[in-house]
Amino acid sequence: AADCYDKPGWRSPQNVLSTCAWFAAPPRNDEYSKCTIFTREFDKFDGHTASSACCACGGGCRPADLVANDTACDVTWVYTGSV
Secondary structure, eight states: OOEEEEOTTOEETTEEEEEHHHHHSSSOHHHHOHHHHTOSGGGOBTTBOHHHHOGGGTOSBOHHHHHTTOTTOOTTSEEEEEO
């Protein structure tokens, strides 16, 4: 497992309540495919969909990304634990 960081302030433009915390909360993605549903182009917010912004959806940033100076990640991302 690796530490992971969610994009701060990310939400689906389709629903302001659909934040990274919502994707991580029950019912989890594996039951309802929440992450898959919210990966369309019009689901982008601040350049990201749930799949790139949220650890629960396989996105987020890991320390290796930060060390490598990945331009998609920076130190403002919010630690969410190990995934």
